Amino acid sequence: MDFKFTAEEEAFRQEVKDWLKANIPPRWFELTTGYWQETDESWKIARAFQKKLGVKGWLAPAYPREYGGADLGHIKRLILAEELTYHNAPVGVETEITVNWVGMALQHFGNEQQKKDYVSRVAKGDIVFCLGYSEPNAGSDLASLQTRATEKGDEYIINGQKIWCSYAHYADYCWLAAVTDPDVPKHRNMSMFVVDMKTPGITVRPLINILGCHSFNEVFFDDVRIPKENLVGEKNNGWFQLAVALDFERSGVQTAAGNQLLLDFLVGYAKSTKRNGRFLSEDPALRNELAEMAIEIEVARMLCYRIAWIYKTGGHSNYESSMAMLFGSELLRRMTDVGMRVLGKYGQLMNGSKWAIGQAEIARSYLASLSIGVGGGTNEIQKNIIAMRGLGLPRK
Amino acid sequence: MDLGLTEEQEMLKKSAQEFLAKECPKKLVRELDESDTGYSRDLWNKMAQLGWMGLSFPEKYGGNGGSFLDLTVLLDEMGYNIVPGPFFSTVVLAGYTLLEAGNEEQKKEYLGKICTGELIITVALTELDGTYDAASINTTAKAKGDGYVLNGTKLFVPDANVADYILVVARTKKSANPDDGITIFIVDAKSAGVKYTLLKTLARDKLCEVILENVRVPKAHIIGNLDKGWSVIQSLLKKAAVAKCAEMVGGAQASLDMAVNYAKERVQFNRPIGSFQAIQHYCANMVTDVDGSRFITYKAAWAVSEGLPADKEVSIAKAWTSEAFKRVAVLAHQIFGAIGFTMDHDMHLYFRRAKAGELAYGDADFHRDIVARQIGL
């Protein structure tokens, strides 16, 4: 066993840190402290930054160089992801979706033309995808989706509604799951499509999240006609693609790094803030709680590192990704809870208030933490996966 | 970064699993729990023949030259099988004290005989306060002639009932700094004035009260430097805490395995209870605790093995694993229901040890305090 990084890896980490310090516009930090806080202005900054990352090959570091990636090894990708999050770089859910879900799936299941059309543009940061998975009646139970894609001549005609589509109002394309054969059982009835968001018949309606920002949307498809060649992989093979996509490497180290960022903020605050004549850092109860957070971050980090290591040694993650996601997301809720106690009454002040602590990152994360552990598979679903895939417990 | 075991460690793990499954069945565990000695000479000798006592000690003292990490792998398996006996006190507590602070002669004599299984040695550290602070050491050692005279009461001393020697941590000097003035003595357990009484504990581990009444110890039996023993103990406590974590990780893994197997078999409402979401989520929580504990424990063991400072890693491991094992054991009990609440069932053997493990070498609060300092608070 060896828990340390090599000198080369450490040098890479330093390179990333230096690059991030030089390349994130200061204005970004005034606008946002993390997930679900987009404005039109912050979106523009993020997109510009992502293109810069793309030039370095760091937007899609796992992709082969021919597609504009950096062909980085597993550990360096881990380091890169860790630093991006720890520095609150302008990457987020949209890059995760576009690069790690859609771009990866296209490389796996797309034909040569599709790879040529999309993958390099993903890696360069030229295009953004939104996900067309969830529907009002198909959340955790995705198999119940009802959006239809009907074959007609050289086209598919799409009808239905999607929901919780992050950044659909900005996205260039939708990565759509739609029923292509309603007469066969669920799990054999669905196909994946690339849909240009400018196609007539698509209506995007905003859903304002609890931070007051417009991140999510409802997307309505009303006789949307798309060319047949936008079908990805075989027809009716969509569920298989989704199952394979579960095995794409996702260390989830962002949750550990995000929590570390909050903890370091809180430690700094506790050491510099006096209440009732003594520093918060001298309060035994707060010390105890902050120490517990440091401990749990270490656990979270190890659960994420494990995934990188599994892939590095040629394996596939089974239940381990679910465990890392589960632990990290639950930890964020505990962390923001502790953060609120450290800040006391000040914890409730939102950005814009002159008395708010820092950029109100604790208050904003407190709200945002609710989405982590819901989106991308609820904690309950993750636990089911751990129990059934990991421990072999019976479904019935 | 390499999160896997070496080939040799995998072999050690496998052979330990096979050996213990055969030689340390729960029937024996129960007999030893109930006995006054708490160990089986036969099992002890077989473990010695396998080279377990000397696994991580240098070859020149009769050991196998392995690392602390190798020992961790073994302790993990011993925890899985809850092997009773003075292995921990002899190898981890006494062995590493001698290795770190003993002189050549002491190492050859005592460490050598630890490696062969000839000697059982323990360390008498905690006293009536029951804490791991230097200030709690009130047992005195006063110079007299060419030796010292020891007086005091040690509490929670493991395996003193069967030990040939007891390494006694005593105060040789009063000073403003409680860390200063502590010395470690090798005391023959048969010396006049040494009296032990078994304490009745939840885990039925053989913790003892050891009363020292005018016990004479020759000067040559001092380990390390006079008055400077506390730094040795601090270093030992780190190793002991990690080693205890390794045992707890094994115990938690065993609890999980037992509960999952039962959840697959036990049928209620015409289906295996393991198909109920409530039970599945308990199991998911348990395996997360087990995997998390194992990683941070091995990371701490690795840091110790590499000779790194390891303070933070060790305290992270001990604070979290102490609570994780308890959580796992409680959930396992919950899955077993009433059957697990019977003496005949094995689950309580683990549940009891979860408490003992938590308390040994600093509980969660103790170690969180260290972590707080380590993160700059």
Place this chain on the structure above:
Amino acid sequence: MDFQLSETEKAFQQKAEQFVLSAMPPGYTDRCLYWPGAYGAILEFEERDPAIDRFRERMGEEGWLTMAWPKELGGGGHSFIEQAIFAERLSYHRAPGTDISTLIAAPTIMRFGSEEQKKEWIPRIIKGNLRFWLAYSEPNAGSDLAAIQTTAVEDGDDLIVNGQKIWSSGAHIADYAWMVARTDMKVPSHKGTTLFIVDNKTPGITIRPLINIVGFHSFNEVFFDNVRVPKKNIVGEKNLGFLYLMVALDYERLAIAIGGFRRQFDELVKYVKGTTRNGEPLSANPSVRRKLADLAIDIEVAYNFFFKTAWMMDNNQMPNIEASVLKLFATQLSRKLASVGTEILGIYGQLEHDSKYAPMRGQYSVGYLDSISAVIGAGTSEIQRNIIAQRGLGLPRK
């Protein structure tokens, strides 16, 4: 709203306290290791103690056992609040309280039994010297009680009982089994199960001890091999046994030994105040203070659930959610009190009750083990949560 006891209630509480203190066997409170909310260390389940029998008889003589029963059936006609006040004092002093005979058997017989049964059983129960054990659970029927397989087949004036019961607390010291068995195998068990009383001395009954993890003999396995039970012992109508069981759940609502929590807590606080570690009083340790404060709050919450439930029963409101929450919360608290309590005791927390260094007679180490039973016995926490969700909150079963 008024959260205080009224003057009458206060006077009643004093009367209850005086009775308990005067009638309890001397030294019992300090001998008893009973852990609140749990089942494994109840002395009464292990052995028949004449002093306790005498205490029960006195409770019977003075009407405490039957205080909430209707006056016409020999009860005291007290309110549930008063019953709760008495139960709280009783459990605070670790006194043996209501049991299966008074809590389940008597109310069920009064409601569903025949006139002969009322005459036969009620006066004996009122006297306080009759013990029942619950013959419900079987090896394959735990949480899923509907899966019971023990049969009772009619044969002339008798039922012939065959099968096995398990987790039978106190069966070895009780007089009668309060039992359910299948009387019609052709229909689902909720339509084919009958409730009846079996004399423990009937030939064909074998009782085998099961030692629990605290080391007590509280449980048993009980085997029935062609045991003949007179049909007149059938309670209510044949095949309606499960209905009576469900109804009886309502009688158990205040069965939790609420005062026991406060008692254990008070003793812990006293210990903390009187103990120093490394020269510092344990009571000055911030972590200890916080843990104690947290427990104090939880105990207060449990008390509120308890009295709220009693108050609702007095006011003819159905405490469906409240009673299940009370049971769930109190039994989880049983676990937490033991867990946090042993943490506070530190390294001493692992000493068992006959160790000379054990704080508070080792009650907390008993609790550490025994509280495992609290969240399992009489409906596991999982089943309680299902009940709260389905019956209380109306969530669908499917």
